[in-house]
Every structure is written in structure tokens, then in C-alpha cells.
Amino acid sequence: MEDELQIAMADLDEEKTLQLVEERIKAGYSSVEIIETCRRGVEIVGEKYSDSHYYLSDLIMSEEILKGVMRVLEPYIPTNDTVQGPSIVMGTIEGDIHDLGKNIIIYLLRSSGYKVHDLGVDVKPERFIQAVNETNASILGISVLLSFCVSSIKRVVDLLDEAGMRDKVKVVVGGYPVNQEVKEFTGADFYANDVTEALRIYREILGEEGPVSEF
């Protein structure tokens, strides 16, 4: 039978989710158990999004509920700074300050256990290269909304080439204006303009390596 907390999370019932989390802490559940249950709830949210049952507003709500859960549980959770394994670098390209799509993908990847380094918005091409270098990431995700900024993505790919790092990392471009032509123009490996497709690509690339940990 499905867990009540998992259902509340999947149904985006904020009040009930937080109430159940409090109850479980009192009842002696470990933070890892509680998070894992919520994570399964988030997984259902993702599936419902793929089935067009949920929309962006629902994904954002689930992120908000999970943030609330994490705030309650924070004192009990070990940091994941020491986690080893494949990692992902993500950011919104230089000149663009839109972060919704990037944040949703990062949230869903993290709640699936992947380690994601978020560089934020308006990220210079050189900073992407530096981050890939420092983290040894196997995926570089670049988000863009303004088509005006697409040429800076090409610059990132060119810089990876120049640095001899192009084969080490898969470049995924994502966002509203992205399509096959943008992929070809920038020299990226993959493109996605919806969350479901982006997650499918990330999972396919990381498939063999798998997530690094449960949170």
C-alpha cells in the first residue's frame, strides 16, 4: 500500500505533508526515511507531469513543499558535500537572467539523487569551463530563454574544444527557443525544450553511472 506521506506529497497537499513530517519526526522516523518517502512522492509528481496531468505550476508547488520539508528536517540531515560520483554543472547563459526552467530541472535531478552544481544565472562562458574543470562533471546543462544569448552557448562549446575538454562532457542546451537548429549552431550534444525531455536525456547520459546517493 502506498505511504500516506508519499500520497500527500504527490497530491501537492502542503499542509498535510508538513503535518505528517512533524508527526514522523516525533514518532522516531529517521530523516533519511522521511526524505526517501517524499522523494518517491516527487517522483510521482514528475510522472504526472510527463503524463500531462500536472503542469509547471504543479512542479513549482511540489518544489515549494519539498523545500518546506527540508527546512523542518535540516538539523537532522548530513550535508552532501562529500558525495562522490558523476555530477552535473548547470547554469543560465550570459546575458540571460531567467531561472525557472533551470531551477525546476535542478530540483528534479537533486530529488532523484543526482549531484548538481548550480552556477546561477548570467553565467559567463569561461565560468562554465572552470566549473566543469573543478567538478569533473560529465554533463554541462546550459539554460537559455532569450534567443539573443544563444551565441554565448556556442562560445562555451568552442571554449571546451579549445581546452581539450570537449570529449569529457556532454553539453545539453535547454529552454524555450532551443531546437535542432540551435543545437547544430552551438555544437551542443543534446537539446530539450521541456522538462520531461531534459530529464530523459540526463538519465540516458548518466544511466550507467546512476545517482550518487539518496540526497
Added chain:
Amino acid sequence: MSEKQMLYQKRLERYITAMDCGKPDMVPVAFGVGEWIAKYTGTTLQEIYYDLDKSNSIVSEMLPGLDFDIFKGGPSLWWPPMFDAMGSKLYKFPGIGVEENSTFQFNEQEYMKPEDYDEFIASPTEWLVNHYLPNISTELENPGSYRSTVALIKGAAAFAMQGGIMAQAYGKWTMDHGIVGQGTGFTKAPFDTLGDALRGMKGVLLDLRRRPEKVLAACEAITPHNVNCGLAGAGADTRFPCFAPLHRGAYPFLNPNQWNNFYWPSLKATIEGLWARGKRMLFYAEGDWTPYLDKIAELPDKSIIFQIDTTDAKKAKEILGGRFCLQGGVPTTLLTYGTPAKIKEHIKRTIDELACDGGFILDAGGVVMGDAKQENVIAMIEAAREYGVY
């Protein structure tokens, strides 16, 4: 009647016939000068944004070589001095906040807090003056102070100056080149007024679950203001539509239930309120609106021009065609990454599919940005004339 006046009359008739779903002598073509012009004129975007005389002279130089009907304006969307006079936090403009050749960007914040809903709903404009203006402008932080009053006067003066300069420029373009402006007046969907400017996107999307009744009441309170906004800005004009850039109604921001209950009723009421006064809306459906076409078809016949950005054009034609004029058909990415040959081929197909029985205006799907190529934009206009004769 001069040659240019005759040309104006011909283009006006073309536009009005298409708006009323009729079949003119040829497919009307809409055109706007985008930020892409900067790189062909040796100017920075900052100059184009700040120096209206310069940006208008660029348009004046460009117009003689181009044969299109409906002018959408440009190359810049805003005149920043008005915002600068008030110390506005809303935008980053080229050279101020972003690099001098970078486009403007909106700095979205929760300028209205959840606890502000009741006061806002009770009197939206009063709340805007007392709280919103101070929240969004450093110079207006202390309403009634010397500094704030002067800044408000300066901002209002700048707004009027811009209006005057642009009206003069349009007058000249009409006389010299026979072009017809696309619209008069401006409005928004009430949900977008709330979501874009006041609560921010995340704020309003979370409100849908946390305080849905407040969202509904706020949208209802905004509706008469948005009807008025579309009319008042346009003076008495009802020949041309008011422009309404639509945002959160695009797929997939809202789930169908939210769209039906929160986005649509107040937008529909706004459109019906405008139409009751004879004013049409340019329903600028940025993004993909395919799932909502059936609901949009509930509107009174001809009350909107439906802009096709990434909405499924064939479905739009099937569901809305004949009852509403459709505008668009050329993906903005094609203007950047395509070639004149590809564009020509695309326009031929688009006209075959969408324009056949009239009620269609050829245009770029969305806002054409700085990366578009001039040769592609010109190819679009030329191909439209080549294939657009009925």
C-alpha cells in the same frame, strides 16, 4: 490624393479586411524593426534605447526599401529615461544593469506580498500609488516627499515626451511611406497583471494553491481597469486593436483546471468588455496555446486577432479560422538560423495553409530579437508579396 495617401488607403483596407476575416487583394504583411538592426547600423543597443531621434531615424532610413502593410514599431520596446527618472527597479536596460549590446530584461520580484491582497482588491489603483510605486522605484520610496514628487513629475513628463515624439514619427512615416500602424492602446490579461508585475510568477503560481480565492478576487478587481486601459490609451480609436502580450496562459504554465478557472474568465471578461465598446484585442499569444484553442473559440466573432507563435498553426486555423483573424506564421528562430531560400519556401507553405480564404496577416510569430538576420527579415517580406496575391 497623393500617391502615398493612396498607398496608405490600400494598405489600411487590406488590414481591416483581414481583421474582419475577409479576403483582401493580397495577404497583409506585418513588420517590426527589431533589435537586430543595431548590428547593421554601427550603433549600440544602448544608443538605440536611449536616443529616440536616432532610433527613429534608423527606421526612417529603412522604410523606403520595404513593401509591407502594417508597422509594428521598434526597434526598442521602452524608452528607459522614464524609468531612470523614477529609479525604477523593474528593468535592466542596455548599458545600465546589462551590457550595452544586451537586450533589456525584467527584474521579477514579489513587489506585492501575500498580505497585500486585501488592500489591493479593495482599491487596486490606490494600492498601486501608495505601495507599488514606492516598492518598485528608489526615487518614490517616500510618497509625498520633495524627492518623490519631483521624480514623479519627471517620470510623467518623460512618458508624455516619448508619446509626443513617437506620435510625430508615426505621422511622418504614414505620410512619407504610407504605412499603417498595427494598433492603438495596450492591455493585459488580469492574471498576467497580477502575475507579471505584482506577485511575480512563482508568487502567483503558489497563490493558486495557497490562497486561490484571493487570486480570483484580485483578477476580478483588475478586469475593469484592464478594459479601460485598452481603451483609454487609444483615445477614441476603435479601428485598430489594442495590443495584449499574454504570458502565463501559455502551455504548460497552468494546469487545465487552473487555466479554466483562474486565467480565462477574467481575460474573457476583458475581451468582452473591450468588444462591447467596439475595441478589438491583438491576442498576442506568446508561446504555445494549442490546448486552449477551443476555449478561445468561445469569444465573440472577430473580437480578437489571434497571434500564432508556437501554437499549432493548422489547429489554430481549423478551430479559430473564419471567425477570428490569425496573425503570424513565421517562427522567430527561422529568421535567425534560416536562409533566405528556406524562408521563401516556408512562407509559400504558410500562405498555402493559413491564408487561403482570407482572415490572415503574415508576421513573425513572436518578438524578433537581436540575433535575427536582416537578409532573412527582408526575404520574409519579399516572399510574402511574391506568394501572397489572392
